[in-house]
Amino acid sequence: MYQDVILDHYKHPHGRGLRPGDAEVHHVNPTCGDEITLRVRYEGSRIADVSYEGQGCSISQASASVLNDLLVGKDVEEAQRIQGTFLELMQSKGRIEPDDAMEEVLEDAVAFAGVSKYPARVKCALLSWMAWKDATAQALGDTEAPASAEPVERKTA
């Protein structure tokens, strides 16, 4: 399960650190204590930044790094499609062998296919993705209100 790609992202995470955003969430995996604080910044419907801080296992940390790679710069609709595909892969219990089409969508994230065989670790891989989904709902829900210079800070435990 520890593909080199995963270890690389773990050791050299992309986009780590908290930068200004439109919404912030804090997610915890209570069974193992993994934590992430994640902010999203939108420019219209385009993801301008996903920044994060957290602690946890290599899987949860690498997954956040991969997420940053994949989603920053994308339109929210496309990002949601990517998130959906990643979720499908992770819930496949090792039964999906990613094909070229999937690799096109998920890029480095296909390396997590092996993780889906380990039920105890799937939650780790999904932690940042669930946080991103939640932050996006908050950020885009808030665009109706006048845009504020300060990032909205919300916590979800």
Place this chain on the structure above:
Amino acid sequence: MYQDVILDHYKHPHGRGLRPGDAEVHHVNPTCGDEITLRVRYEGSRIADVSYEGQGCSISQASASVLNDLLVGKDVEEAQRIQGTFLELMQSKGRIEPDDAMEEVLEDAVAFAGVSKYPARVKCALLSWMAWKDATAQALGDTEAPASAEPVERKTA
């Protein structure tokens, strides 16, 4: 376990029926519903009568009949010794093979030796004996009060 002696007592119980007494008790075996109402009448420390009514299995009914045979006419101390011996036999889990000495004390009651191998039935065999013990305690406790012509009626469930 169904010795002829036991079946005889069951079919032709001795001393059955309620007659006047110094104390009356009602005992129930809650697990199988066996019931007995039993009266004792003392003349001084001598057991003048043990009378009873009840419903239950052959073992509990025969045991009451044997009790009546054995205890009526005896002094209370001797009766208690007999009761003690019977209790010992019934709690022996089939390990006591009654010898002549025991047979001298228990007479027909030695036929219950086989019952002691059946834990579920030991309580049946002891029902009347426990009722007698209880009634005796009441009757003799009451001798301090002026003797009354009416039997004392107490119920213990």
Place this chain on the structure above:
Amino acid sequence: MTDPHKGLTGLLDTEAIRKDFPILDRRVHDGKPLVYLDNAATSQTPRQVIDTLSTYYERYNANVHRGVHVLAEEATELYEGARDKVAEFVNAPSRDEVIFTKNASESLNLVANMLGWADEPYRVDRETEIVITEMEHHSNIVPWQLLAQRTGAKLKWFGLDPADGTLDLSNIEEVITEKTKIVSFVLVSNILGTHNPVEQIVRRAHEVGALVLIDASQAAPHMPLDVQALQADFVAFTGHKMCGPTGIGVLWGRQELLEDLPPFLGGGEMIETVSMHSSTYAPAPHKFEAGTPPIAQAVGLGAAVDYLTSIGMEKIAAHEKAITEYAVRRLMEVPDLRVIGPTTAEERGSAISFTLGDIHPHDVGQVLDEQGIAVRVGHHCARPVCLRYGIPATTRASFYLYSTPAEVDALVDGLEHVRNFFG
């Protein structure tokens, strides 16, 4: 000689089935073949289940959930796989609605306790009423008596008509009222064999907003069970009566309810996060499974469900119906024998209680046992039924998928012997 079993249809191939049950080869009392007619108390265990248990301990044993090693993952998969099997067996809409307990009694107590600690609208308190019936097993009486005592709620019940062993529902509108929070009743009585009219009771209960708990302990082993068709809110049953191991029971409950209702036992596995100051709970079913669950026993129950399904619950029901019909008919021929409960094979389970003249059930059971015939005697944990019939106890013969007409004959012959013995 005419074949007494002629005309019996729908019987299973018991010769083959009995080979799966090692205990049925046992001989008792100096070599008499065992005639096991105490299935309502507990069923026997097929080789398939015994082997599953052994294999579990020999190859997969580990504590479930959260482990990252192979054994823990395999044990978790087996345990959760058993949940899938049980969910399918009772046609549960979701596997998360299946809670493993230690027996049906725990399942029933679990509901009683959840309702005692629940918030509105489920809460049972001094303003509210609980409804049961007079033919319940003690395990569906005492938990409600305790709940009533402890909350001040009023305990009410449907009476029993001794004429035919059915519930008297004539006053259903007075028994189940706007105050009723829960109606808990047995699907098939373990003492009478009566199969109760679910639909009528459920309709009235839901009309007044009460929850319904069905005790299916004597149903799940013997007929297809469909919790959705029953329309109940909770269904309880027990593993050891359906070819499973001891130490495992099931509570099925509707998902929304399991989400809303508070936990019962606290401990490992049932939490989401714990601090010294407060804790939050895992989603159902885990919320109701505190501590290391009966893992091997759940896996064994899964194997039992596979076994029963491979034979077919419809076929098992048909087999038992044929045996029960035959048994009722033959028993009614025994002089002085009185069946306590319905005397038809329609709408009844395969447990048949009876009295035999004045002979006390203890004596009946003991003399049958001497002939190798195992029946149960007593009040069968349903003493109110005995009180209603004015009898101290009954003798009960109860059948299962491996029971044969020849065993019914052995019982009838045995009863003749009992009569002669005490005659």
Place this chain on the structure above:
Amino acid sequence: MTDPHKGLTGLLDTEAIRKDFPILDRRVHDGKPLVYLDNAATSQTPRQVIDTLSTYYERYNANVHRGVHVLAEEATELYEGARDKVAEFVNAPSRDEVIFTKNASESLNLVANMLGWADEPYRVDRETEIVITEMEHHSNIVPWQLLAQRTGAKLKWFGLDPADGTLDLSNIEEVITEKTKIVSFVLVSNILGTHNPVEQIVRRAHEVGALVLIDASQAAPHMPLDVQALQADFVAFTGHKMCGPTGIGVLWGRQELLEDLPPFLGGGEMIETVSMHSSTYAPAPHKFEAGTPPIAQAVGLGAAVDYLTSIGMEKIAAHEKAITEYAVRRLMEVPDLRVIGPTTAEERGSAISFTLGDIHPHDVGQVLDEQGIAVRVGHHCARPVCLRYGIPATTRASFYLYSTPAEVDALVDGLEHVRNFFG
């Protein structure tokens, strides 16, 4: 090369013992021998226990108590015989003080619930206090949180000194007061390994008239346990950690208390007489065993107790002490490894928690698993301990009578590999 195991004394003949445990021959991940170091989660099951279970189902299976047929009598004798064995194993003054539950969690909840429903002087209510410790297993925290919430009682606890993993008892007089009704604490911690000072706590508790419940889940499997010497009022433990089956736990309680305290679960077996209006209860232990008990599992636990006794609890304790001493020493040599808990082998159990630099325990456990080494990672159902140490989780290796120094070596080598892998 010098033998690294030289000087280890008191070791058992593990070569012989391991033959009793079929699972220890298992190979995982393409043929790697299993190194099972997750014994604090659950122990493995010897052939003797597995065979006892099979034999039970093949020859004796029946519902216990009140049956008049052979199987019912034999099953009852086996079940009650297991109670005798357990009573002797913990030196209980009376067999009637041994209650069979489904696991330690149920045992602990049972006490909490009894006290919640008890009359004076035992009753826990809003005027009273409950005392636990910060190193309890969730199963000895959540039941008391629930009881406190539901009764209004105040929950207090002894803190933990992270320096050496022991309880801070400096304020014992303020924590245990005249208001305290119950003090419940763990004898040996499952996460830290700490062996707690029973005498001091019991003395203070009894001084103020509080009851004492000891969670011996991690003690009963590993050392001679004498409930009389402990002087506690209740002692809880669990079968699956002591070579027994899953689905069985024990609560020992002092007879007078069991007589005085109210029942918890209601149902069959726990009653004396039932009418629709009210019921009376059987004497202990039956009062606390509602429904069909985990019969086969109790019998299996009896076989486990026989097995452990045949080896000798003193000897098992000595073996584990030697292994633990060696393991602590070897682990402390691993760079960046920090033992969470006592770092001596004196006064500690054989569960050793540690962190390894910044490497998350999930990763440690997973990479060890790939080498066939089964450890547990996480908060071990003792999250408050992790909070206190400011760590999300630990890796825990835990030993038993079949553990060998070579397995310790495998663990240490495995950890080296983990460090290189993530280094």
